[in-house]
Amino acid sequence: MKEVNSHSDYLDFIELPFLLYRDNPYWVPPIKKDYLLYLKGKNNSLSSCPHKLFLAIKDFKVVGRLLVFIDIELNSYHSEKNGYIAEFESIEDVEVSNLLLDKALEFCKEHGMDFIKGPVSLPGGEDHRGFVVNKFNTPPTVMNIYNFKYYNDYWMDYGFTKYYDCYAYRADKEDLRDNVHRIKEILPKIVKRFNYRIDTINLKDLDKDLSDIYEVLNLALPREWKDFKPLSLEEIHETFQLLRPFMDTDFICIARNSEEKPIGFNIALPDYNEILIKLKGKMGLAGLVKFLYYRKKIKKIRMFVLFVVPEYRKKGVSAAIYFKCFANAINKNYSQLEGSTIWEYNKAMITDVEKFGAKRDIIYRIYKKEIQY
Structure with a gap:
């Protein structure tokens, strides 16, 4: 075993999955230079958390890796x-x-922890969450994970048990046609009755819109959700700066009532994994040309965040946001929608997305283990 310290160690850490999945058509390689920043906490909160990265070495070759951390704030x-x-x-x-x-x-014991959980996103993230347990013949959408089936077996053999599942719901536009038509008929009446509207994010007034997202998030985030903590306005700004090169403003919506108070929002992104899988981890000149060419051919969007403040739940706000986002996607020739990763305890969102017509597709499992001293 070797702790990651040097630049070459980081490169070995990054390179391992390229070797493991080199003959696998479903794994989507990250852009290596961006992934290096990710591992060093340059675009997340990892740098403020105690953490270590480890490599497993066998016959002078890297054969395994992991990152372990303590999220002190959470x-x-x-x-x-x-x-x-x-x-x-x-x-x-x-x-x-x-x-x-x-x-x-061992690391968690040194820090006096009671439980160890994983695999999870790095602090504050919405990516690489869980192990796939049920479907290994399709590439993941943007910011989601792919893994070998045996990872689940190895963790359970070690003593981990299921903590929670997170779901990916998917739908083609043909699957949603009847529901979209029905929603289109009744939604204007609901919106008029409760007197709200759905806007798309305005980059010319981004400070205001991000402040509204901050307000909704901190009102809507259930206190009992043990895997989340409120984000600061600064963290929200940092997140959007990272997403900005990839975002489409037509897929980020903010609901507001008649008094201009924000009451809900969502974030969805085009599925850039459809491009990344072709770039093989490199973004040179040739990669940039491919990126610019294929970004207009993306067929799927992933909605990964949707929140509504408590007093406007069950008033059609989620459906209105789904409808606005999906209608915009159809107008831009997208044909598939994914909502992920939805925690199994998020019953309200599961109900909403199923009513909209999406079907549960991929299950991502997070495990836990009590630490014995």
Whole structure:
């Protein structure tokens, strides 16, 4: 086992999945230079959290990796002591997996944690969450994960049990035609009755719109959701700066009432994985040409955040946002919609997305293990 310290160690950490999945047509490689920044906490909150990255070495070759961290702010907010694992990869060798998990467990014990959970996003993230458990013959959408089936077996053999599942719901425009027609008929009456409207984000007045998103998020985030904490306005600004090169303003909506108060919002992105899978981890001149060419051919969008303030739930706001976003997508020749990753305890969103006509597709499982001293 080796702790990641040097630049070459980081490069080895990054390179491993390129080797593991080189013959797999479904894995989507990240852009290496961006992924390096991600691992170093340059575009997330990892740098403010105790963390370590480990490599497993066998016969002088890297055969496994993981990242383990303590999210101090999340633990403090919920008065818990949890350690977290992310970015796990291993060859098909249970001993390699066990050695990696031993290191993660050791790190969490050193910090006095009660439980260890994973795989999860890095702090504040909405990506790389869980292990796929049910569908391994399709590429993931943007910011979602792909993995070998045996990862689940290795973690359970080690003593991990299911914590929660997160779901990806998918629909083609043909699947939604009847529901969209029905919603189109009744939605104007609902919107008029409760007196609100749906806007798309305005980049010319971004400060105001991000302040409105901040207000909604902190009113709408249920206190009992142990895997989330409120974001600061600064964190929201940082997130949008990262998303800005990839966002389409027609897919980010804000609901406001007659008094101009924000009451809901969503964030959806075009599925850039449809392009990344062709770039093989590199964004040179040739990659840029491919990127610019294929971005107009993307067929899917992923909605990964939707919140509505409590007093406007069950008043059609979620449906109105879904409808606005999907109608905009259809007008731009997109043909598929995914809502993910929806935690299984988010019953309201599951109900809304199923009523809209989407079907549960991929299941991403997060595991937990009590730490014994």
